[in-house]
Amino acid sequence: MATIQEVAQKAKVSVATVSRYLNNPDIVAKATRLRVEEAIQDLNYEPSILGRNLRKSESKLLIVLIPSISNPFYTEIINGIEDTAIEQGYNILLCQTDSNPSREAIYFNLIRNQLADGIISMDPTVNRKNLTEIAKEYPLVQCSEYDEEGIISYVTINNELAAYHAVKHLIKIGHKKIAMINSNEKFLYARERKQGYERALKESGLSSYPDWVYTTDNLEFDSGRLAMKNLLNQDIRPTAVFAVSDILAIGALKEINATGLHVPEDIAVIGFDKINFSNMTYPTLTTIAQPMYQMGSMSAQMLINKISGKRTDSIILDHELVIREST
Amino acid sequence: MATIQEVAQKAKVSVATVSRYLNNPDIVAKATRLRVEEAIQDLNYEPSILGRNLRKSESKLLIVLIPSISNPFYTEIINGIEDTAIEQGYNILLCQTDSNPSREAIYFNLIRNQLADGIISMDPTVNRKNLTEIAKEYPLVQCSEYDEEGIISYVTINNELAAYHAVKHLIKIGHKKIAMINSNEKFLYARERKQGYERALKESGLSSYPDWVYTTDNLEFDSGRLAMKNLLNQDIRPTAVFAVSDILAIGALKEINATGLHVPEDIAVIGFDKINFSNMTYPTLTTIAQPMYQMGSMSAQMLINKISGKRTDSIILDHELVIREST
DNA sequence: ATGAAAGCGCTAACAG
DNA sequence: CTGTTAGCGCTTTCAT
Numbered sequence: 297m298a299t300i301q302e303v304a305q306k307a308k309v310s311v312a313t314v315s316r317y318l319n320n321p322d323i324v325a326k327a328t329r330l331r332v333e334e335a336i337q338d339l340n341y342e343p344s345i346l347g348r349n350l351r352k353s354e355s356k357l358l359i360v361l362i363p364s365i366s367n368p369f370y371t372e373i374i375n376g377i378e379d380t381a382i383e384q385g386y387n388i389l390l391c392q393t394d395s396n397p398s399r400e401a402i403y404f405n406l407i408r409n410q411l412a413d414g415i416i417s418m419d420p421t422v423n424r425k426n427l428t429e430i431a432k433e434y435p436l437v438q439c440s441e442y443d444e445e446g447i448i449s450y451v452t453i454n455n456e457l458a459a460y461h462a463v464k465h466l467i468k469i470g471h472k473k474i475a476m477i478n479s480n481e482k483f484l485y486a487r488e489r490k491q492g493y494e495r496a497l498k499e500s501g502l503s504s505y506p507d508w509v510y511t512t513d514n515l516e517f518d519s520g521r522l523a524m525k526n527l528l529n530q531d532i533r534p535t536a537v538f539a540v541s542d543i544l545a546i547g548a549l550k551e552i553n554a555t556g557l558h559v560p561e562d563i564a565v566i567g568f569d570k571i572n573f574s575n576m577t578y579p580t581l582t583t584i585a586q587p588m589y590q591m592g593s594m595s596a597q598m599l600i601n602k603i604s605g606k607r608t609d610s611i612i613l614d615h616e617l618v619i620r621e622s623t
Numbered sequence: 624m625a626t627i628q629e630v631a632q633k634a635k636v637s638v639a640t641v642s643r644y645l646n647n648p649d650i651v652a653k654a655t656r657l658r659v660e661e662a663i664q665d666l667n668y669e670p671s672i673l674g675r676n677l678r679k680s681e682s683k684l685l686i687v688l689i690p691s692i693s694n695p696f697y698t699e700i701i702n703g704i705e706d707t708a709i710e711q712g713y714n715i716l717l718c719q720t721d722s723n724p725s726r727e728a729i730y731f732n733l734i735r736n737q738l739a740d741g742i743i744s745m746d747p748t749v750n751r752k753n754l755t756e757i758a759k760e761y762p763l764v765q766c767s768e769y770d771e772e773g774i775i776s777y778v779t780i781n782n783e784l785a786a787y788h789a790v791k792h793l794i795k796i797g798h799k800k801i802a803m804i805n806s807n808e809k810f811l812y813a814r815e816r817k818q819g820y821e822r823a824l825k826e827s828g829l830s831s832y833p834d835w836v837y838t839t840d841n842l843e844f845d846s847g848r849l850a851m852k853n854l855l856n857q858d859i860r861p862t863a864v865f866a867v868s869d870i871l872a873i874g875a876l877k878e879i880n881a882t883g884l885h886v887p888e889d890i891a892v893i894g895f896d897k898i899n900f901s902n903m904t905y906p907t908l909t910t911i912a913q914p915m916y917q918m919g920s921m922s923a924q925m926l927i928n929k930i931s932g933k934r935t936d937s938i939i940l941d942h943e944l945v946i947r948e949s950t
Numbered sequence: 951a952t953g954a955a956a957g958c959g960c961t962a963a964c965a966g
Numbered sequence: 967c968t969g970t971t972a973g974c975g976c977t978t979t980c981a982t
Contacts, residue, residue, distance in 0.1 A: 297737070299975060310953045315977055325951055342735040347975030350677045350958050365701055366899060371693040378719060387733070390717040392705065406714070408669040410624070410959095517903050546903050553905050572693060576844050576873050578880045578905045626959060637969045642961055652967055674959030677974050737975095 298339035300347075307335035318343055354413055358388045358599060359403055361417040363395045367515065368571040369541070369588070370418060373439060376592025377416060384600050386413070397423050407434050414599045417441070420483045435602035439595035440586075442610070444484060449602070451595045451611040455485045458584045458615040459492025459538070462566050465582070465617055466536040467500050471564060475508040475534035477523040477544050479515055486511075489540050489568070508534055512544060520547020528555060535563060536623070542567035542574045542583055549577055549622065564623040579621030587613050625666035627674075634662035645670055681740055685715045685926060686730055688744040690722045694842065695898040696868070696915070697745060700766060703919025704743060711927050713740070724750050734761050741926045744768070747810045762929035766922035767913075769937070771811060776929070778922045778938040782812045785911045785942040786819025786865070789893050792909070792944055793863040794827050798891060802835040802861035804850040804871050806842055813838075816867050816895070835861055839871060847874020855882060862890060863950070869894035869901045872908055876949065880905070891950040906948030914940050 300318075304311040309328060317324050317332045324332070335341070349355050358381055362370045374390065381388050389412060391403045400419065406412050407430070414435035417427065424443055430436055431448045442450035466474050476493050479486045490509065497504050510526055512519035520543060527534055528551070539545035545567030552559055559565055559579055567574055570585035590613060598608045627645075631638040636655060644651050644659045651659070662668070676682050685708055689697045701717065708715050716739060718730045727746065733739050734757070741762035744754065751770055757763055758775045769777035793801050803820050806813045817836065824831050837853055839846035847870060854861055855878070866872035872894030879886055886892055886906055894901055897912035917940060925935045 300977095301975080311976080312954080312978080313952060316952085319977080323951075328951075342732070342737075344677075344975050345733075345736040345738040346673075346677045346680065346682065347958095348977075350671075350673045350960085350974085351976045351978085353673065353958065355673065365692070366695065366698040368693065368695070374692055375719070382729070387716055387718075387738075389714055391714075392702070402709070405669070406672075409672040410669075411672040411714075517899070550903060550905065572844070573900055573903075576877060576900075576904075578877065628959080638960080639962080639970080640968060643968085646961080650967075655967080671959050674974095675961075677958085677976085678960045678962085680974065 297344075298341040300341075300343065302339055303332065303335045303341050306339060307331040353410065355411055356386050357412040358386050358596070359406055359412045359415045360388050360390050361393055361400065361403060361415060361419050362390070363393055363419055365390070365392050367543070368573060369569045371572075372588035373418065373592035373595075376589040376594075377439075377596040378592075380593040380596035381600075384596075386596075386600065393419055395419060397426070400426070404430050414603050416595050416599055420485075435599055437595050437598045437602065437608075439591055441484065449598055449608055449610050451591050451598065451613065453586050453591075453613050453615045455488035456492040456495070458568070458586075459489035459540075460496045461492075461615070461617050462538050462568065462584050463493050463496035465619070466538065466564060466566060466623065467496065467502065469564070469623060471536035472502055473508075473532065473534045474502065474504070474536045474538060475510070475527050475530075476504075477520060477527070477537060477539040477548060478509055478511050479540055479544070480511060480513065486540060493538060505530075505532070515541050515543055517543055517547040517550070520544035520549075521551040522547075524548035524551035528552070528557075537563060537565050538568075539565065540568050542569045542571045542581060545581055545583070545622075546573065546577055549579075549581070553578070559622050566623055570618055575620070577622075582620045582623040583618050585616040585618050587615070624671075625668040627668075627670065629666055630659065630662045630668050633666060634658040680737065682738055683713050684739040685713050685923070686733060686739045686742045687715050687717050688720055688727065688730060688742060688746050689717070690720055690746055692717065692719050694870070695900060696896045698899075699915035700745065700919035700922075703916040703921075704766075704923040705919075707920040707923035708927075711923075713923075713927065720746055722746060724753070727753070731757050741930045743922050743926055747812075762926055764922050764925045764929065764935075766918055768811065776925055776935055776937050778918050778925065778940065780913055780918075780940050780942045782815035783819040783822070785895070785913075786816035786867075787823045788819075788942070788944050789865050789895065789911050790820050790823035792946070793865065793891060793893060793950065794823060794829065796891070796950060798863035799829055800835075800859065800861045801829065801831070801863045801865060802837070802854050802857075803831075804847060804854075804864060804866040804875060805836055805838050806867055806871070807838060807840065813867060820865060832857075832859070842868050842870055844870055844874040844877070847871035847876075848878040849874075851875035851878035855879070855884075864890060864892050865895075866892065867895050869896045869898045869908060869910055872910070872949075873900065873904050876904055876906075876908070886949050893950055897945055902947070904949075909947045909950040910945050912943040912945050914942070 304314045393400045438450035510523040567581045567583040570583045574581040601608045720727045765777035837850040894908045894910040897910045901908040928935045
């Protein structure tokens with residue numbers, strides 16, 4: 297590992313000049329530049345980011361906090377973040393929290409220890425206090441999730457409206473008995489989507505039985521099956537189901553298929569997120585598309601702006617109803 | 624941001640003592656320790672990893688190179704890597720290459736620039752020369768993929784044998800006309816799995832028509848559909864299909880369903896990888912399970928060993944046939 | 951346009 | 967057990 301010293305020596309210039317050549321080649325004279333170039337070639341020199349980081353007190357690393365990498369909802373968001381980050385000279389540290397506060401704490405320390413310059417959090421705001429604490433001291437933005445009373449910048453969609461659109465679609469194609477598979481209402485999006493669901497029903501004069509809103513423990517496939525199983529056993533069986541995530545909807549699909557019923561003839565199903573797999577199921581899934589790539593790329597841009605001291609406002613992006621075979 | 628200097632000053636000790644307290648508390652006298660502790664508390668001090676990294680010429684960062692984060696095959700592997708890495712004080716830099724050499728080059732530079740201590744590559748060995756070059760100078764292990772004539776340590780499974788088992792299973796349940804959906808044979812695993820397929824057929828005296836081995840461009844769902852479409856149009860239609868990846872198999876499933884045929888009655892399908900979604904399809908997919916978590920965790924351990932100068936041998940792990948509804 | 955020199959925050963001899 | 971000191975590799979004034 298050649299160092300800048302050795303290059304300087306070999307090129308018979310000072311380290312300052314080599315540094316200048318590295319960061320701003322134009323300001324060094326042509327003849328000198330050539331000598332430096334040659335020395336770098338000869339020694340196969342690569343500047344140490346470690347030294348630069350220390351000197352500049354920055355790491356050019358962004359922490360991306362996600363509950364779980366296996367949830368395909370996040371993959372497109374991550375793509376958006378990564379592309380934007382790299383474009384601006386940052387790299388990302390992808391950190392899974394399993395929505396576990398102690399795991400989260402490890403990653404929060406990474407920024408306290410200056411190993412990272414900022415955080416994009418996609419974790420549901422379970423531990424508001426902790427998050428706010430960090431956000432006060434360090435650059436942090438929330439993506440997809442946000443804290444309604446918080447001061448933290450975020451990029452998200454209008455969950456209430458999206459859910460409203462989803463249910464409206466079911467109503468429009470003739471359904472009157474519409475159930476919902478919701479996730480834990482400790483999550484803001486779950487509460488908001490439920491409101492949208494209720495508003496759509498109310499507006500059309502349809503009634504919802506409490507039993508038709510099934511709340512799952514998590515967002516896994518099996519929870520979707522279980523939810524659907526429960527819904528199928530109701531005295532009055534719904535003819536349509538709105539699930540707050542595609543994976544839950546796919547679980548529901550599976551359960552319906554397993555019972556020998558048909559989608560959409562017997563029961564229509566609509567999901568949420570438009571993950572890749574929603575197009576691979578039998579039948580393909582109607583769903584609400586979130587602009588995931590854009591969410592990622594905008595949150596990265598927001599964070600980088602914050603890091604460089606600029607203020608940025610939160611953003612609410614548009615969603616889109618994607619009609620496929622399941623409705 | 625308090626520094627170690629300020630802590631030392633406040634605690635009326637030298638910076639060396641504070642450093643000792645941080646790294647090896649036992650060797651500092653109790654009374655001193657208490658003073659240092661207090662100063663750290665008071666100043667809300669957090670050691671800067673930047674300073675430590677520079678001093679120790681290490682970053683405690685591991686680069687993990689994957690073709691694409693959206694391929695669920697990698698998620699469990701990443702979990703294994705991450706758990707092991709964190710346990711040993713490392714963090715991972717998850718880097719998507721899209722199997723694009725120029726993108727790969729960016730990440731290779733990260734290690735040249737000492738921003739990372741080692742690399743775990745899951746990219747297919749397309750650019751052998753480049754990879755070998757890096758492996759000579761820096762700690763690198765390959766996971767899942769490997770270079771048959773290379774000198775790079777790896778952890779993988781026996782692809783030939785796994786494919787052999789898959790096809791043997793199809794033969795055992797009575798199939799005689801068995802097709803294969805393979806991916807590009809520039810990948811070693813594709814060549815190996817094809818060998819296993821051929822060996823199983825040969826051993827049972829079954830014949831394979833070249834037309835029954837369909838080679839796809841990539842590992843996407845749509846390629847699986849296309850492959851199956853082609854296979855269904857053969858003069859002699861196969862009664863079973865072995866796909867080298869679950870996603871391809873799921874695409875095949877979709878195409879079969881769309882044609883009105885039934886799995887497994889009309890055509891049996893077996894996949895490879897046992898990704899999460901293979902259990903969510905209709906019908907559920909028979910597949911070959913790779914010990915993905917273990918592959919990840921072992922490759923991380925191998926890499927960390929390499930970084931600390933220990934030699935490690937390559938490892939070949941066992942696979943497992945998981946029989947479900949599709950066969 | 952270039953060089954000398956200070957210093958980012960930390961660790962690790964070495965000496966006592 | 968503790969302090970002094972050098973230095974990891976780089977950037978950035980401040981002179982010239």
